Amino acid sequence: MAGITIKDVSKNYGGKSEGAALSGLNLEIRDNTFVTLLGPSGCGKTTTLRLIAGYLVPDTGSVHVGSRLVSSPDNVVPPERRGMGMVFQNYAVWPHKTVFENVVFGLRIRKVPMEQARAQVEKALALVNLTGLGNRLPSELSGGQQQRVALARSLVVEPEILLLDEPLSNLDAKLREKMRSELKQLQRRTGITFVYVTHDQAEALALSDQIAVMHGGLLQQFGTPHEVYAKPANRIVADFMGLVNLLPGRVQVLAGKQGLVVTPGGMNLELDVPDGTKLGDEVEVAIRPEDVTLRAAAQGTAGNGTIRELTFLGNIIEYFVTLGSGEELRVQAHPSQHFETGQRVAIAIDAAHCNVFPRAVPARLAA
Amino acid sequence: MATPGIAAEMDRQAAGDAAGRSWRALLSLENLVMGAAVLAVIILIVLPLCALLAGSVISDEGLSLTHFQEVFSSRLYTQALINSLILGAWTGLFSILVGVPLAWAVSRTNVPGKALIRATATLSYLSPPFLTAIAFVNLFSPNAGLINIFLRDVAGMPWLTFNIFSMSGLVLVTVLHTFPFVYLLTTTALSSVDASFEEAAQILGASKWRTALVITGPLVAPAILSGTLIAFVNAIALFGSQAIIGLPGRIITLPTRIYSLFDYPPEYGLASALSLIFVAITILALYLQRAFLARRSYVTLAGKGARPRLVDLGPARWAVFAFCVAVFIVAIAAPYLTLIAVSFSKSWGINFWQGLTLAHYKFILLEYDVTQRAIKNSLILAVIAATVAVVLGTLIGWIDLRTKLPGRRLLDYAALIPLGLPGIVMAVALIQFWLRMPVALYGTMGILLLAYVARYMPLGVRSANSALQQIDPSLEESARILGASWGMTMREVTLPLIRPALFAGWLLVFVPVIQELSASILLFSSQSITLAVAVYNLYETGYTEPVAALAMVNMVIIGSAIWLASKLGGNRNQSAGVAN
Known part of the structure; x- marks a missing residue:
């Protein structure tokens, strides 16, 4: 089981006195769901994501994956030992590696035999509709294709949790729509828990099983898309949702x-x-x-x-x-x-x- | 949860953020490597500087300011100080007079032959200053200088002769090495001033010249001043030309005075005190330079799209072109042709072309036993020093940019200190430190290596820093979350991405190391002699023609090293002028 339990987590970046980046966050993300962290920039959503990934150490509180404690102020399991996947806003596809080399990276680290790895990469590329582009360099791909390479790279290692940091924000409107529905299907097909960060409320409504609306470092509401839209918990949520x-x-x-x-x-x-x-x-x-x-x-x-x-x-x-x-x-x-x-x-x-x-x-x- | 391969990985902490949380984590590869970098900075820079400071205030009577008192009360030292300041001031002024017109011509006018100007600036920067000095001695020494002989004996115009062994001669030779600093910073500033600033002034009725004066000028003035201060700092630190031209003309400067304090019996305390005063001047100048540079920010506002407009000079462009050609002739053509001519002539003089010979090359390469040793030493030292400086620079840059290690900014500053240390001061500091240590490093290649690495580490840090800044941290983070350890991430992602910049940085260190004289002159021994020291010693002994031959050998080595390295580095040519 790979649900995520976030308990009383706060994070204050040094020197900033005017309020924490995140304060007292409690969030229960169930296994096999598509959860979106939604809010304007500076609301704490990316901080939350990076805390889940292990790039940041919480000031207080804890993060559990399943029953395993992964983050607390004194002990943080580093990202490389969390078995998660992450897709970055700027794709972070390594420009010096081909598509194949990018995708196979995680399998090499897991010491998967080459024959098997090749087959798995083929499968992952097929999953994101990139079959046959394994030998291309990222510079020869469009933005949408690069984004899919990043997806395939994260998916090929079969993570139980996939973190996505505004993955569609650099794509044009049409492509964004297309990728949106692909992402949703992907989540349903793989059963991976998706934690998705965005500031686009339409995207959140379209994709999510549950939305966590955040503002000013605080969780404002956590509920289904219909709940947060029709029954906003407060004025901030009402104002932000449409x-x-x-x-x-x-x-x-x-x-x-x-x-x-x-x-x-x-x-x-x-x-x-x-x-x-x-x-x-x-x-x-x-x-x-x-x-x-x-x-x-x-x-x-x-x-x-x-x-x-x-x-x-x-x-x-x-x-x-x-x-x-x-x-x-x-x-x-x-x-x-x-x-x-x-x-x-x-x-x-x-x-x-x-x-x-x-x-x-x-x-x-x-x- | 994680696959077994991952769990089996050594326990490693998340970058920096989690450093120092457990003993196992402290012993991880990441922390060991970073610890080594910190230790290196302390041993290379911090401790020698402390030793220099201690040496200057400790005398026979214990802690006292005796050395400083003597420095300020004796004409021997105050005159050196004054001479250095005069030299620096004139050099700075003439660097502006040469550098700014060239920069303006290249970036703002339709002058022909821009490639020639760019090449002149680059070559002037790359040429070893002591070789230029030797070349000019061959042309303008009062009695034997070729041009002086010609003017006096052939043309019958003795009033036109020029004595190179004078402050004017020293300034001339020094400017040829320092004007590229002004040129480069000004060019960069001029090409980032968007034409719209100037067009806005013109549409309001300002003439072409007025616009240049009240809009463009003030916009690039900080860059010009900044370049001038760097020229100043570099000018007063050059041991080679000040020894070759200053000493015969009885113009003693700080580097040559410090050098003479090491004649037997060596006056370590006085040398340390004088060195510290030297450092104070340099640091003050660099501080001012930083302040000017900080005010430059508005120039870059226009960003990449800035398209400076070219001024049509009309027929005047040929006059500007003539000026550029003149600079090329004085800075490049004259010294190199002179050295080539001297190296092939049986005996340098007005009829040198009548007895051309390869004898001097034969002597230098085959008979003079120092040469081969010096070439070998210099190549070994330059390769190792450049490699170490770049590796350390990468680690320090990485610590500064990618970790939250407390004191990382301090580390970065410490690594940049050597920019403010003249070579000879670095040598004094190293001597002061290592003479007190139980390790017999003085007189070995080891101490030369330490000097070179310390002196040029800032170049490594700069190259790595700018390279790392261009790599988004997410490229590294995405490797980590896929299970890659710190070492694997460095090897697979970070290093391959910054490799071209590191090659450029390597070259940036290699070239000055192979011609380093200011620190080497105090640190070498007959076994650890380097190429530059060999040239200087041979010159001191009075071998005019073999010196020229050795100088040419020196140039060939530098040239082929640059060629080779740029081939290997994938032809990524970064201007060497960013050194300071």
């Missing part, structure tokens, strides 16, 4: 978990509120652009918003709607639904899909 409108409001009516939130613009939203919410609390409502429906304002009524700007994106039209209270709402609509700039619209919000977060700081825009 586009979101954050509207201020006040809890007007409270009945168990149900509450009625009124926005300054006078919209009433009936929705679930977090535990501990009290009557009269200032809150923020997170509304996804796709959960807003626009209708032309009925004849004679003022409606409750004005189209300020629109952007045609092909499959959708994005509207920026100015509300009566002055706030702006980003709305995504089907292209068949067309409004003009300046047009008055009525707004309907699918409250069941919205989330409410406590508003810690007095909102600047509150009426």
Whole structure:
């Protein structure tokens, strides 16, 4: 079994006083899953990955692989004795070795007989669709092909855990999409535990069994893609996972978990509120652009918003709607639904899909 | 979990980060090799310097400043100090006057013959300064100099004769070796100033010359000053030309004064004190140079894409070209042709071409028993010293860039100290240290090797550092995670990738070692004599023509070594001028 258990791990790079790179991380990565560490740069995701790999020593806490302790402040099993694989952002394909020599490297270290090694390399190259390119030098390959060499090099030694550090970020959009689905299939086929670092939320949603959203050295939420998208644990996660409108409001009516939130613009939203919410609390409502429906304002009524700007994106039209209270709402609509700039619209919000977060700081825009 | 092959591997810690966590880890190959590098720096540089310091303040009465008092109160020493400073200042000034126009012509104008200018700068840097000095003595010594004889006896213009044994002569010969420093740094700066800076000034109405004066000039001024200070430091450290030209002209400088203190009875204390003053000057100059260089950062802003614009000089380019040719003639053509002519002439003089002979080569190569020994010694020493310097440099660079070893920056600095040590000072420090040690190293090839490795280790460190910086650490990390030990990663990934740069670094050390005179002159013995010392000794004894023949042999060896090494190194030619 090769699950990874990270317990209370902190890491502070020397000299930096303004907060640790990683503080008090607890994470349970199950065997045979595709787990993504997601967050903006500086959030601690790469630090976490390098701690798992053994390139860094934790300041506190421990990392177990299965039941084996691999990292603690006094004892770190070096990377070469962890039996993991790692794919780097810049591929790290050795430029002075051919594709074959790159891939066979790990097998040579494991003293696999040459005949067998050759067969295994062939198999690994086939797995990443590079059959027949064994004699090429990396400089003769495209970026996507180099990335696949890096993958094959890690896979050929049959690691139980594969670490991937933003492996697709240097590829162009089309290739990225293609490699994305290949990676996912690869994980399903091999049963290897993938720990994948990225700052691209779309990539994380598409690939992962579970996503660990990180920010400021802290784990914000750990859950399935659907959970982190639909039920973000806090405002930071909601903001990071896709586009979101954050509207201020006040809890007007409270009945168990149900509450009625009124926005300054006078919209009433009936929705679930977090535990501990009290009557009269200032809150923020997170509304996804796709959960807003626009209708032309009925004849004679003022409606409750004005189209300020629109952007045609092909499959959708994005509207920026100015509300009566002055706030702006980003709305995504089907292209068949067309409004003009300046047009008055009525707004309907699918409250069941919205989330409410406590508003810690007095909102600047509150009426 | 891991395959058996991996588990069987020796227990090794993750790079640096985990160093010092267990005894087994401490004894790993990685730590042993790094420990050896640290030890080498201490023995080669730190301890001799401490011995030099101790030697300068310990006299018969115990701890005292007597030596320094004597140095500052006696005209013998203050005059040497003043002469060195005068020499350095004039050399610096003329290095600018020669180096900057050449740099500007090459990187900013459409002057013809740019290859010639580049070759002139490189060859001037590579030429052993004492050979240039000897060549100019053959042309301009007051009585026997060929050009002086011609001017006085044939042309009847005695007022045009030039006495090389003077401060002007010394400056002339020294500048020929030091202007490449200014040239090189200025060229680099000029070619990294983006044309858009200048175009922005011109669109605002500034003329071509005004732009050069108020935009380009200030942008590259730090580089020029920095090059000048390096020229200064190198100029005052050259023992060869200061002995060959200064001594007959009664111009005593710091290196020659220190040298004379080793005449019997040797004055070790005084020599140490004078050496320390010498070091202080050098270090101050290098400190200023670093400060200037640090301000240069804005020049590189434009990055790789910078395309400097070439100025169309019109007919004036032929005047600029003439200047470049003049530099080539004085710096390269005249000295080399002179040495060749002298080496083949029966007796050097106005009618030398009437009796051409190979007798001097025969004498040098077959009859003079020192030559073969000196050639053998020099080749052995240069090969070993270059190899050791590059290996140590690689390890130190690796420790600095790839580990978290405490004190690694200090190690890096310690390895760069020799840049501030004139050769003769290095020799004094080594003598002071090894005379106190129970090992009889003085007078052997061993002490010469230590001197060479220590002096030129900075070049090894620099080459390795810049090479390692270009290799992303992930290339090494990916080998580690696949199960490769530190040694395997070095052998399979790191070393193959930096090999071309290491070859260049090797050459960068080999060439100066084979012509090293400043430290060798104090450290050699009749058994460990080197090529440069042999040339100098022969010159001292007054053999004009055989000296020239030996000088040519010297040049052939240097030339073929460069050719061979660049062949082996895969033709990766790095400019030798980055030495300092």
